[in-house]
Amino acid sequence: MSETLTVSELSVAFRRGGRGTCAVDGLSFAIAPGEVLALVGESGCGKSTVAKAILRLLPRTAQTGGSIVVEGREVTGLSERELTQVRGRKVGIVFQEPISSLNPVVSVGRQVEESLRRHRRMRRREAGAAAVALLEEVGIADPERRAREFPHQLSGGMCQRVMIAIALAGDPRVLVADEPTTALDATVQATILELLRDLVARRGMGLLLITHDLGVVADLADRAIVMYAGRAVEEGDVTELFARPRHPYTRALLAATPTPGGATRARLTEIDGIVPSLAEPATSCSFAERCTRVRADCHRKRPEPARAGRGSVTCLHPWEGS
Numbered sequence: 001m002s003e004t005l006t007v008s009e010l011s012v013a014f015r016r017g018g019r020g021t022c023a024v025d026g027l028s029f030a031i032a033p034g035e036v037l038a039l040v041g042e043s044g045c046g047k048s049t050v051a052k053a054i055l056r057l058l059p060r061t062a063q064t065g066g067s068i069v070v071e072g073r074e075v076t077g078l079s080e081r082e083l084t085q086v087r088g089r090k091v092g093i094v095f096q097e098p099i100s101s102l103n104p105v106v107s108v109g110r111q112v113e114e115s116l117r118r119h120r121r122m123r124r125r126e127a128g129a130a131a132v133a134l135l136e137e138v139g140i141a142d143p144e145r146r147a148r149e150f151p152h153q154l155s156g157g158m159c160q161r162v163m164i165a166i167a168l169a170g171d172p173r174v175l176v177a178d179e180p181t182t183a184l185d186a187t188v189q190a191t192i193l194e195l196l197r198d199l200v201a202r203r204g205m206g207l208l209l210i211t212h213d214l215g216v217v218a219d220l221a222d223r224a225i226v227m228y229a230g231r232a233v234e235e236g237d238v239t240e241l242f243a244r245p246r247h248p249y250t251r252a253l254l255a256a257t258p259t260p261g262g263a264t265r266a267r268l269t270e271i272d273g274i275v276p277s278l279a280e281p282a283t284s285c286s287f288a289e290r291c292t293r294v295r296a297d298c299h300r301k302r303p304e305p306a307r308a309g310r311g312s313v314t315c316l317h318p319w320e321g322s
């Protein structure tokens with residue numbers, strides 16, 4: 001099966017007063033139709049930067065390297081005009097804050113219609129009917145009435161459904177969902193995850209799910225990449241990753257995840273300051289300072305990805321599969 005999205009050796013550095021911060025460092029992955037791939041890691045590890053690089057939404061101060069191919073088309077060198085065909089039509093995006101992402105003074109039906117007219121060149125009447133059908137597809141009851149309402153009249157969960165309808169208007173082959181349920185309460189979260197799962201299966205889209213929440217990964221993803229300081233430290237099938245985490249960071253993340261009904265164990269703190277300059281790539285393991293298994297060579301040698309089970313691990317001394 002051909003991939004909907006292939007990212008190869010993606011790197012992104014931000015310049016800040018003469019110094020560079022390497023936010024993403026040599027990340028590669030591919031998503032097949034109907035597949036859910038999660039990018040998981042703490043705040044600041046570079047997840048959103050990956051999403052923005054795919055949609056070419058990074059500021060001019062960002063230096064990007066590597067290749068991003070969407071449905072066989074390299075997007076890194078495209079002009080703004082060519083990019084409009086990719087954004088929305090081939091790649092849709094859903095952000096974390098549904099209410100602030102919607103226009104408060106335009107009815108939700110009209111906002112879906114506008115997206116349909118922009119991406120699919122529909123006439124107004126045709127777009128009106130298609131908007132109602134999309135609202136129904138994303139699970140909004142009584143869609144004709146709801147289409148006339150404004151964002152403040154809808155719950156957070158319903159607003160997120162509207163955002164998903166807007167993202168689907170261009171009939172994208174890949175959906176990028178950046179923390180799609182983080183702003184919602186737990187029961188609503190579960191219904192939105194179920195909707196995303198249904199849509200991926202029904203439409204055969206690829207889904208890149210960006211989250212810091214391993215519970216969300218377990219619920220929805222087929223595969224996951226665990227990111228730390230801009231690099232993939234472990235990658236694999238979700239069931240294997242949860243059953244046999246090999247990287248000490250994956251283990252630490254799993255240990256910090258609240259268990260149902262149990263107490264939340266210590267949370268890992270946010271990472272700041274990653275790699276000082278792109279010209280000076282890391283010469284050691286970036287997790288060494290926080291690692292419980294650290295050995296002398298971790299401070300001297302940069303680990304490279306090595307195959308492990310059906311995935312890979314980037315660690316000089318990984319836990320062996322048991």
Ligand SMILES: Nc1ncnc2c1ncn2[C@@H]1O[C@H](COP(=O)(O)OP(=O)(O)OP(=O)(O)O)[C@@H](O)[C@H]1O
Pocket residue numbers: 014015016021023041042043044045046047048049050059212272273274
């Ligand atoms: N526009 C920017 N200019 C400079 N540095 C940036 C910019 N955007 C992100 N960064 C830096 O890049 C790194 C990765 O940020 P990013 O937002 O991708 O992480 P994240 O894992 O998505 O975190 P969060 O979940 O908090 O959004 C951070 O060190 C951040 O400070």
